[in-house]
Amino acid sequence: MEIIVIGLNHKTASIEIRERLAFQESEIEEALRQIKAIPSIREAILLSTCNRVELYATCKEVEEAVQELKEFLSQFHQFPLERFEKNLYLLMGKEAVRHIFRVASSLDSMVVGEPQILGQIKEAYQKANESNASGVVLHRLLHRAFHVAKRVRTETKISNSAVSVSSVAVELAQRIFGTLEDRVVFLIGAGEMIELAARHLVSGGVRKILVTNRTYERAVSLAQEFQGEAIPFDEINRGLKKADIVISATNSPVPILTSEQITRVMKERKQRPIFFIDIADPRDIEPKVGGLENVYLFNIDDLQRVAYENLKDREKEAEKAEGIVGEEVERFVRWYHSLEVTPTIIALRKKFEEIRRRELEKMLSLHPELTEKERKSLEAMTSAIINKILHEPITQLKEKDEEAMADFYIDALQTLFQLPQSSERKEEEDARV
Amino acid sequence: MNFYFFKLAIVLYFLGTMAHSVYLLFLKEGFLRWASGIVFFGFITHTLAFLARYLEAGYTPVTNLHESLSFFAWMIIGVLLLASIRYRIKMLGAFLTPIALILMLFALALPKEILPLAPVLRSFWHPFHVVFAFLGNAFFTLAFCCGVMYLIQEHQLKSKRMGAIGKRLPSLKVLDDLNYYSLKFGFPLLTLGIITGAVWADYAWGRYWGWDPKETWSLITWFLYAALLHQRLTVGWRGRKAALMAIFGFMTVLFTFLGVNLLLPGLHTYSNW
Numbered sequence: 001m002e003i004i005v006i007g008l009n010h011k012t013a014s015i016e017i018r019e020r021l022a023f024q025e026s027e028i029e030e031a032l033r034q035i036k037a038i039p040s041i042r043e044a045i046l047l048s049t050c051n052r053v054e055l056y057a058t059c060k061e062v063e064e065a066v067q068e069l070k071e072f073l074s075q076f077h078q079f080p081l082e083r084f085e086k087n088l089y090l091l092m093g094k095e096a097v098r099h100i101f102r103v104a105s106s107l108d109s110m111v112v113g114e115p116q117i118l119g120q121i122k123e124a125y126q127k128a129n130e131s132n133a134s135g136v137v138l139h140r141l142l143h144r145a146f147h148v149a150k151r152v153r154t155e156t157k158i159s160n161s162a163v164s165v166s167s168v169a170v171e172l173a174q175r176i177f178g179t180l181e182d183r184v185v186f187l188i189g190a191g192e193m194i195e196l197a198a199r200h201l202v203s204g205g206v207r208k209i210l211v212t213n214r215t216y217e218r219a220v221s222l223a224q225e226f227q228g229e230a231i232p233f234d235e236i237n238r239g240l241k242k243a244d245i246v247i248s249a250t251n252s253p254v255p256i257l258t259s260e261q262i263t264r265v266m267k268e269r270k271q272r273p274i275f276f277i278d279i280a281d282p283r284d285i286e287p288k289v290g291g292l293e294n295v296y297l298f299n300i301d302d303l304q305r306v307a308y309e310n311l312k313d314r315e316k317e318a319e320k321a322e323g324i325v326g327e328e329v330e331r332f333v334r335w336y337h338s339l340e341v342t343p344t345i346i347a348l349r350k351k352f353e354e355i356r357r358r359e360l361e362k363m364l365s366l367h368p369e370l371t372e373k374e375r376k377s378l379e380a381m382t383s384a385i386i387n388k389i390l391h392e393p394i395t396q397l398k399e400k401d402e403e404a405m406a407d408f409y410i411d412a413l414q415t416l417f418q419l420p421q422s423s424e425r426k427e428e429e430d431a432r433v
Numbered sequence: 434m435n436f437y438f439f440k441l442a443i444v445l446y447f448l449g450t451m452a453h454s455v456y457l458l459f460l461k462e463g464f465l466r467w468a469s470g471i472v473f474f475g476f477i478t479h480t481l482a483f484l485a486r487y488l489e490a491g492y493t494p495v496t497n498l499h500e501s502l503s504f505f506a507w508m509i510i511g512v513l514l515l516a517s518i519r520y521r522i523k524m525l526g527a528f529l530t531p532i533a534l535i536l537m538l539f540a541l542a543l544p545k546e547i548l549p550l551a552p553v554l555r556s557f558w559h560p561f562h563v564v565f566a567f568l569g570n571a572f573f574t575l576a577f578c579c580g581v582m583y584l585i586q587e588h589q590l591k592s593k594r595m596g597a598i599g600k601r602l603p604s605l606k607v608l609d610d611l612n613y614y615s616l617k618f619g620f621p622l623l624t625l626g627i628i629t630g631a632v633w634a635d636y637a638w639g640r641y642w643g644w645d646p647k648e649t650w651s652l653i654t655w656f657l658y659a660a661l662l663h664q665r666l667t668v669g670w671r672g673r674k675a676a677l678m679a680i681f682g683f684m685t686v687l688f689t690f691l692g693v694n695l696l697l698p699g700l701h702t703y704s705n706w
Contacts, residue, residue, distance in 0.1 A: 160600075161595070172590070175586065175602075176605050176606065177604060178604035270671075272671070273672060293672065294671070296590050306594075
């Protein structure tokens with residue numbers, strides 16, 4: 001049996017193709033039902049996010065399973081296979097395990113270290129459980145993946161720093177004001193950028209929002225959206241006096257906030273600190289303003305630079321994370337492998353034990369004159385012989401990390417000693433677990 | 434007995450300083466818990482040292498430089514514990530514990546025998562004077578630490594960097610609030626210290642005020658903090674200015690306490706140390 005990953009992500013496929021193949025939340029149950037119906041597939045989990053569509057599965061015959069999964073994707077989405085076949089990747093065995101661990105730890109994400117993906121995988125796993133699509137191997141694999149993600153999060157600093165412009169802005173605001181809950185945000189301009197930035201601050205805890213815009217109506221409609229207050233453009237100082245965080249993005253060709261004006265405002269504010277975010281191009285706020293006391297001015301380039309530096313730090317941490325993933329992959333493969341060799345080892349021991357018992361009984365019935373003590377010694381000696389004979393081969397078998405080699409040995413043992421077929425035994429084993 | 438506790442407190446403050454530094458380096462919450470626990474035990478031990486000395490000497494042991502240094506350190510740790518209840522500033526211990534440790538080591542190097550109480554110190558008012566003055570000083574020490582942290586954090590923000598230090602520091606608002614909060618306590622205590630000192634001076638020397646160097650410098654310190662508070666409340670001297678003033682004020686406090694004793698001869702140097 002083999003673990004496989006088949007899918008595509010932001011690196012291999014354009015957004016159009018990803019969207020075409022994405023599964024709606026409501027479709028997942030039906031999709032899992034169809035996958036389960038494929039005879040060569042034993043277990044399956046379906047992960048569909050805006051950046052990736054992936055199927056994790058275990059199967060008996062890889063080639064057959066892969067072909068059928070591809071056809072399933074094509075049929076389900078009514079999308080010809082040749083349009084996306086080249087975007088698909090296929091991973092098997094150890095590489096599949098590594099891939100799943102890396103995805104869960106957000107090492108394969110568009111923005112490395114962003115933690116949402118873990119939640120998405122957990123959800124996918126839960127859906128598969130509800131549909132009875134996952135089994136022993138994927139259970140274990142996914143639980144290990146969650147464990148790896150946790151290790152990566154606690155042992156590296158991969159998710160510690162803000163790497164998007166908006167999150168940098170929120171982090172800076174927190175370094176100035178502590179909690180953002182009682183802060184007032186003042187938006188100058190009513191464009192898309194402003195709205196996006198405001199949304200981030202609101203999710204960062206800000207409650208009160210003021211808006212101004214040259215066209216007053218736009219200000220009013222944006223203010224309504226945030227249950228804020230619109231201020232006419234010529235009363236801009238009123239907003240500046242109240243606000244703690246000011247985000248400016250107008251189309252004005254010249255700065256709309258000058259250093260003299262802000263100096264006056266600061267006096268009226270009794271020097272309460274103020275945080276300006278200038279995301280306009282050309283700038284809305286004179287750079288000199290940043291030099292004033294208790295005024296913190298960041299423009300879009302500053303925020304981008306900070307985000308970029310943090311991203312570089314993250315990449316350094318990612319190397320550490322890859323080490324953790326590697327370690328855990330080895331550990332999982334060893335477990336998975338033991339699943340394969342254990343039945344063979346049991347069968348082998350059983351066979352030897354039967355031979356020993358038969359021969360011992362034969363010998364004891366020929367020699368009834370033996371004392372109890374002598375019988376015991378014979379028993380012990382024969383046991384020791386088979387243990388010693390089997391010791392080396394079993395150790396070797398357990399240590400064979402490479403799956404192909406292990407399969408070869410298992411086949412050889414089964415043929416040489418005429419052991420019962422291991423796949424049947426595995427079924428039993430699975431059922432038992 | 435008191436000296437045994439005193440030395441134990443030094444050891445604990447030392448370990449606390451170490452644990453706080455390790456916390457700063459690795460940011461593992463576990464170290465912070467250890468550090469806070471050790472410092473807390475240090476404070477208990479220190480309290481026992483103070484009580485033991487009080488019983489052994491038969492008077493409030495704040496009569497020479499060894500005793501006052503130790504008392505000052507004790508108050509600083511007390512203020513640290515107090516501030517930690519109200520503000521969750523994880524880095525505060527890393528700043529205040531070493532200061533207390535240095536004062537303690539200084540005290541360790543000084544003569545520490547219990548001597549018969551000098552007649553001039555035999556006054557009901559003297560212990561009050563010392564307790565108020567040092568408790569006030571301890572709050573000024575807290576304000577000083579907040580000032581230093583504020584300047585570091587502000588520098589990082591102004592230079593538009595998100596360095597590792599800035600991330601470990603509290604927000605500017607919390608630092609400025611705590612600065613103000615320490616002054617609100619420190620200043621009235623200093624005022625009470627000066628008033629009780631004057632009352633005691635009247636008993637001891639027959640005059641309330643004699644422009645002895647210690648008295649003069651206390652007054653300078655008092656004016657400094659009064660100015661800071663006044664400016665803060667009227668024209669909004671907050672943030673950087675308040676931080677700088679708190680640092681400058683602390684220098685004055687140190688000079689009033691140590692500099693005057695060591696450099697300028699006057700009535701407050703009643704013992705050799």
